Amino acid sequence: MHDFIQFWTTHSPIFSILIPAITAFILVLLGNPGSGSLAHDWRQPWRRGISYVSGILGLITSISYLMIASSGQVLVYNLSEWAAPFGIVLVLDRLSAFMLVLTYGLAVPVMWFASKEWDERGRYFHAMCHFLLMGLCGAFLTGDLFNLFVFFEILLMASYVLLLHGQGKARFQLGIHYVTINLFASALFLIGLGMIYGSVGSLNMADVARLMPLLEADQHRIAVAGALLLFTVFGIKAAMLPVGFWLPKTYAVATTPVAALFTIMTKVGIYAILRVNGTVFDDGISREILQQWLLPIGLVTSLYGAYGAIGTDRLRRFVGFMILSSIGTILVAISLFNTDAWAAGLYYLIHSTIIGAAFYILSGWITSQRGEFKDHFKIAPRMKQHNTVAVCYFIIALMMAGLPPFSGFLGKVFLLQATANSPYQIMIILIVLLVSLLSIIAFTRVGFVLFWRSSRPEDDIDTEEYQRYQALPNKAPLRNDKTIYLLLTALVGYMVFAAPIYDYTYKTAQQIQDNPLYESLLLKKDEEGQIISVQPYDPENLPETKYGGESADPNAHLIPALIAPETLHGEHISEYKQRQIQGQQQEEKLPEETQLKPMEAP
Incomplete structure (x- = not known):
């Protein structure tokens, strides 16, 4: 047992990458016939079983990492045994453990939900999900900027396939846009890395943070320009304005489980902004430029998301705009550059991810109950599960709009408290409150159309409308309602345990700002x-x-x-x-x- 514990401690950070990687390769080798044959393929239960076991094992692993990181310990894993900055390292700290738990905590219920019919609509669904998890885990664990690029590309390639899962003209058209945008972002990423490496001579995060203040003026300007290019790339991934217009339409065409899983994708961009631009490039000039731009970007993104939600004509696009608004709120927290604000932003990040996923899954439920009207904001006959769906919508609306006593409200309260010493305190408070008000108006409008103004179902058995209504399902799609209940229960628990969770996020914000700590642990x-x-x-x-x-x-x-x-x-x-x-x-x-x-x- 001692040897096993020693082995686990020594090699811990790599397991979160190896588990989904090995699983994905096994699932690919298992083969996959055309989507029309999956329902009768004898290997389909094996695919689901392997995917479940791997996901649960990954969740257990991430929780064990969280327990290690909660003590303040930072684990460093040198790949090929070469130390930084000459070798690539993985770093397990409070922030990476925090993001790993979120990733698997969302992925496991979503994959369980998708394993009823959804995974039969396209090939290699489970394999691509685990390749996506591999990229996410690697991005959260790596301590090297180029390795961050590599894991970004892994998760993006998996997301290209998942976005097209289920086929369809709209998915193909917007999939092309999504791929084009991300290829452009990847090119900018490489250019930025080249500028940083050419001026600093290293791409290890701890080493770059150490060397930045020591650079000559010309080299420093090139490195700062490279850092700003990386900020643009991360902003595209996070869907902040003015490079985030793609999100509402793109996520709207994805299948329900894919859209729910993609809510973690934007958080990778936010994580990268916090980890790289917020701490690695923390010299005076870089921070000053970031503070000048990030606060107005965050405020405008938050306002635009709420305003766009009011004007949209489809429920799934509505969800995308609300996610966009929450992204702006987190960017505002990062822009304040103080421990309290970062802790509030991390707390709100978990809430916005889970509630966004629950809302996408609810959209699938509502679409199935409205027949030909789908998720369009048009007056339609009352849904057969009208009361149950309405209650779920009402709870999600309260949580997402940031009303008390739920975690969205607590996250915004933490953020407003963190503005105490900011010269922009009044403006931030007013805009955050305005966004909450606009969100309430938007949710009220949608609820009014979907529920309060819904028409009475046709009761004349001789009419075509009656036959169409009777053909609609009497129950939610398999596991749809149960997955929503599970995610909402998790958010209620998140609200109940807000004090210890916020304490963890506060210590996380303190730790990631301690560059000398990472320098002493990573560099020889x-x-x-x-x-x-x-x-x-x-x-x-x-x-x-x-x-x-x-x-x-x-x-x-x-x-x-x-x-x-x-x-x-x-x-x-x-x-x-x-x-x-x-x-x-x-x-x-x-x-x-x-x-x-x-x-x-x-």
């Missing part, structure tokens, strides 16, 4: 106490490899500090290199030798 030092890194960037620095030849290497003495002892004495370190290391360790080294020196070409 030599015998003189100097951090082993590259600054400034020198293109003549060549990496040492097994196949580098027998060239004199002035940096050989740094190798033992960067890799594990087992690797140091393994086959990948040549005998010639071992002799260099041993010889240099016996010599007296000066502090400036911690900077990498160019190797002579063989």
